[in-house]
Amino acid sequence: MKKNVSILSIGDELLNGFTIDTNSSWLAKEISKYDFLDVKNNLTVKDNYEEIYSSLDYLLSKNNRFIFITGGLGPTHDDITKNALMNYFDSELICDLKYMKSLEKRYPIISRELIKNQSQILAVSNIIPNSKGTAIGMALKHDGTDLFILPGVPAEMKNMYHEHVSKKFIDPFFKKKIKYITILTAGIYETKLYEILRDLIYENKENFRVSFLPSYSGVRIRLMSNNNTPLDGFKNLIIKKIDDYIFGFNDDTLEQVISKDLISNGKKIAIAESCTGGYISKKITDIPNSSNYFIGSVVAYSNLVKEEILKVNKKTLVEKGAVSSEVALQMALGVMNKFKSNIGIATTGISGPSGGTKEKPVGLIYIAIASKNCQVVKKFNLIPDREKHRRIATQVCLNMLRLFLKK
Incomplete structure (x- = not known):
């Protein structure tokens, strides 16, 4: 029989549009991995005592096996979650001395008052340690429901979930299943x-x-x-x-797949970017150990850089224009020769909002990939929106590289 799970996210910033709530979607995805657990409710409320109380009333009436509460555990005046729970469960706050000493050791420059604040838990709860930050977490049971109170900082919340909550409260009792x-x-x-x-x-x-x-x-x-x-x-x-x-x-990314392919093939790449402005290089270097296959890049935004650094022919720039298949290929070959890589990659295009013509409209881009024995240049007319154009162009380029490596 399936067991219900609910999530309560607390914070003014989640409802006024300043912060996107990624915690609840992440928690729901983690819970969905278990065969007999089902997320039934996902609520978001402001830093408001009455809203927190009414949300708890509702969730505790729904026969939940687990309730996850995130946010509002910091030391500032607007972090009221701990006090709201203290009132709701009629419990005093106590200081976990062991956790306080660990914070003093990790953060010697933080004031003792703040350290003490961040080390307090409800007397009716047990500690969930936070090795990535200061805010202490809590686990408590109420009428058959386990409640987990975690910080709103995503990296801290995720670490506490993996290191403590799932290991102690979920994995021993529920099996994972590919759904x-x-x-x-x-x-x-x-x-x-x-x-x-x-x-x-x-x-x-x-x-x-x-x-x-x-x-x-x-x-x-x-x-x-x-x-x-x-x-x-x-x-x-x-x-x-x-x-x-x-x-x-599932959670694979193009840059991860390319990383594995480049390492297995023993290939090294260099990149010349014009309209993408370094975004492709950023995606490549997001992957740990990318230095094994990524030598470097040039953001060749001006024709001067294309000519002097990448050795693009001036006559080609004048006759064909900077946004052309000929220039894209010369850029790819130029960066490959400059960095002595196995593969050179280049982009040149018009991301907008201005700069387009009837013959070469905003959204046009040429992407070139070259090696010693193979050269590919493709033309694309992508969305004529600057941000979207650069993001899509980056993905198109990475996919071209993936296919190029298969040859």
Whole structure:
């Protein structure tokens, strides 16, 4: 029998638009990994005593096995969660001396008053240590419901969940089960994917649900079982249909996949970016140990840099223009030679909002990838919005590199 789980996020900033609540979605995703746990409620309230009280009344009336509460545990005047819970559960606050000593050791310059504040828990609760920050967490049981009170800082909350909550309260009693698989695609539109998979989806609709989730980074295909039918067989049927467009599964990223491919192939890359302004290099270096395959990059925004650093031919720049297939290829070859890499990558385009013409409108971009034995240049007309254009161009370039490495 499924057990209910609820999430309560506390904080003015979550409701006034200044902070996006990523904690609740992350917690819901973690809980969804367990076979007999089901998130039934996800509430967000302000730093307001009455709103917190009424939310607790509601959630505790819903036969929840677990309630997760995040936010409002800091030392400032607007962090009222601890006091609200103290009043609600009619409990005094006590100082956990062991935790206080650990904070004093980790943060010697913080005042003793603040250290003491951050070391206090409800007398009816047990400590959930915070090794990534100061705010102490709490676990308490009320009428058969376990409540976990965690900081609102995502990195702290996630660490406390993994290190303490899941290990002690969830994993020993609930088994994980694969409830869904997400297939990650790039280089193909949602409508085309559906056209390819339509018959397969219809033939299997009794057992499986299929959702298409498009974004700037590609289209995710979410597979879910209707009746506990194993997903692997259906997944493999889909892979056979669209294998060329699939770059990974679930939480994979293009840059992670490329990292593995570059390391396994023993290849090193260098990048020359114009309109993308270094964003491709940023994505590549987001991956730990990227120095194993990434030598460096040049943001060649001006023609001067294209000429003097990348050795792009001046005549080509004048006759073809900076945004052209010829210049893109010369940039890729130039950065490859400059850094003595195995592969050179280049982008040149018009992200806007100005700079476009009838012949070369805003959104136009050329992406080139070159090695000693192979050269590829492609033209794209992407969304004529500066931010979206640069983000999409980066993903398109990374996917081109993924395919290039397969050759």
